[in-house]
Amino acid sequence: MTSLTEKTQSRDAKVKPVTTLAARLERELQGEVLFDQASRGRYATDASIYQITPVGVVIPRHQRDLALALDIARDARVPVLPRGGGTSQCGQTVGEALVIDTSRWLDQIIDFDAEARTVVVEPGLVLDHLNAWLKPYGLWYPVDVSTSAQCTIGGMTGNNSCGSRSIHYGNMVHNVLGVEATLADGSEVNFGFVEELAAGSREHRLAEQVQAIAARVDPEIRAHFPKVLRRVGGYNLDLFNCQNPKPYDPDGRANLAHLLVGSEGTLGMSRRIKLRLSPLPEHKVLGVVNFPTFYQAMDFAQHIVTLGPTAVELVDHTMIELSLQNPAFRPVIEKALIGKPEAVLLVEFAGQDQDAQLAALRQLSELMGELGLPGSVVDMPEAAEQKALWNVRKAGLNIMMSMKGDGKPVSFIEDCAVPLEHLAEYTDKLTQLFRHYGTEGTWYAHASVGTLHVRPILDMRRDGAEKMREIAEKASALVREYKGAYSGEHGDGICRGEWVAWQFGPTVNEAFREIKQLFDPDNRLNPGKIVDTPKMDDKRYFRFPEKYQAIPLTPVFDWSAWNVERDPLTGEQTPPGTGGDTTHGLAMAVEMCNNNGHCRKFDAGTMCPSYRVTKDEQHLTRGRANTLRLVLSGQLGDQGLAGDDVKEALDLCVSCKGCRRECPTGVDMAKFKIEARTARARAKGLSLRDRMVGEMPRYAPYASRLSGLMAAVERVPLLARQIKQALGLAEQRALPAFAGNFLAGAGETAGAATASREVLLFVDTFNNYMEGDNARAAKRVLEAAGYRVHLNVKKGERPLCCGRTYLSSGQFDKAKAEAQRTLDHLMPFVERGVAIVGLEPSCLLSMRDEFLQYGFGEQARALSVAAFLFEEFLVKAREADQLPLSLKALEQPRAMLHGHCHQKAFDALRPVETVLGWIPGLEIETIESSCCGMAGSFGYEKEHYEASMKMAELSLLPAIRDRGEDALLVADGTSCRHQIHDGSGHTAVHVARVLEQALA
Structure with missing residues (x-):
């Protein structure tokens, strides 16, 4: 069978342009070479407002590939653009060049010296991965940028990144000791301390020439280089004036590597980077200062820094309000607030002495009292709550977007x-x-060093470009008035490149041009950055140019909620509640992705499982969103959502909905996939497998009667193999096991009950025909608590169904019909206050998600409020003192819990932890895992089996194998239980079964 890697490498081979450059790269490199239109489109944007389609993309597998790619591009006279995580906000990593993506394979730790506190890494290594590796040694790399989960060390070096704690640790340039690089002519150089460079070497000659340029323009350097810590514009020429050196090394030594730091890939291509490490603080405390006005927060920052904090970070009212609207962030931000502040400052103290940090926290409260704001500080001495709040702050950009x-x-x-x-x-x-320009700014970030990330709200489709120019010109005058730096953290790129000459003056700007000519005389390395840059408002380079518009199509869901306009000063919808064009709404929903790349994280959460096993931009939430945006705007042909580019981009999406919750802008790729699958099915038709998946609720009653026959098929390997091959199913999987029909014989609970003590148990297809014991257990537990239990079936009628199997197979109309049938049946119960309780997360939660976009109106909203997962209902009932349930201890002392992806997406896993906690003596461990990989029919499909198992092996299956024999395995999802059994041989059970065992 073709491996996942081979499939990825060979994609689009039929449509790839046969050019000399592409052909030679493919012939000589072992890594990936991507010249198809869709791949180039995915690399045409970063986290900026710009879009420039590259010549092609190379993903080198090793250092030899990197050197070869540079040589081949030089021979072809094609520019080269190095790229890491693609999170640059100024357009540094977009250009008409050969993009070289180091993030997939050039991510190794080459050398480490714990005693000297140094490490040598490849440029594609992600910062959080490095710090996780360093943690056992009590060390870390302290340039802790907000994109630490996805940014690479090479990108941080190129941008001279800074981070929240730069007031204590400095910027990237303060913590880089050396850079091994390849120059434009192919020379491999090792930049380090000037005094250690070998006399007569290429590096030494370059250092002498750089120092000569710096000495010549010394008066202009003194006059124009900003005297602030956060100055990352231009080249770091001020470090090399031998008459008046200001090196960043503690010993006062000039380092040629520091010229490459902040050079945005315009002087050399990093191969290895040597970093200075710092001891990991043993203790941290956090004080959250609440301010009634934004002005006070800004004014008091200068006083707070006198206490010696490691960070002082701003969160303004816009970010507070948007965080409160995000289900993942709401409970975190609420703990930090006193009333309704206009802004808060996160003040951190860190060090090796806990008492000293707690004392500093008390001093902070005393200081605020002296300044007239007593009782304004929320103390957070515990690590868990600190981490949660810092995660909100780190997501600041995405929250704003x-x-x-x-x-x-x-x-x-x-x-x-x-x-x-x-x-x-x-x-x-x-x-x-x-x-003055009819807008307002969103503010957040580094109050400790006078760098505040401010973004005025503009409509770049209309008059945004004109306002951007005027605001920039007037803002620059303010920066000059206060002797500041125009570029203080995120580099120059395109949006600030033209301001380099303004900041440093014509003489220094010409010196920068000399530096570029010295290192790259043919202008092959990321041209158009730092020197000879385009205008910031050159509309040719905008992601949304003047003629940009969505192609005409009719989406199946109602996307009008995304088609809103807001008054930038009040936040009000204008006009309010109009809904409007759902076609444009779909495009707007896709464009919520701002390319910041949070979906590239590996450390925790669900998003994005397919990227975690492929490290391929195509199989990433961001990559998919870019593909959809290009398709919806007609930039990838005229097939729309039914086209091959969309099919391939969504091929490994498991509809986990991790992005719905964990993407701070709420990109819901699972719902986009439904739109695409429906469009594809309507244009191309359905396969036999698609029909089999979609129609499962209809044929399940018959299959359950023939369960013995189906089990017998598995005992005849040749027959089973032939059936699976015909259906496109993985031979390694057993055919679905149907067993009985719970609803056919269950009956409703006898006896009367008040409206407050009745419930409707929604038994889905899987728990009815495959695992009826789960439904039986849930009914028994509810009855034990005194509830009258209604069921989702009428005599002589087919059981109700959420329609999800139809959605997943592209049969939208049938899914909507099933949803309507379900809604009609349930509304009488909902109207009299009866809760609708489900067992299968993906089915029940459809009522709180997809049902709301079918166009059902107020009835769907009423159902969404009344619909609960089994454990959610139990927690709610107990909080209302309506759950007289007596439980006893189990034989197993521990339970390991795996959450279904949709439970995580709707913050519905904590109730499972809660109800398990009611069982006396039971120790609960929640497995930190992404998607199990089964994802309904996905893991059954032949072409997806390998990816499915790789997802399971990321963390879930290893954790289960290491669990010990005394642990009970709990998983509410049908797919999850099947994957656990197939991958480990162990059996997981629904929480309803666990509670049934514990009934006293």
């Missing part, structure tokens, strides 16, 4: 840095400037 509608916060004056004593006045004047 979660605004629906055409107006978005736009990055172009985002990183201006001013001295702290001017911060309040600067932000106040900038706010007035925004209001």
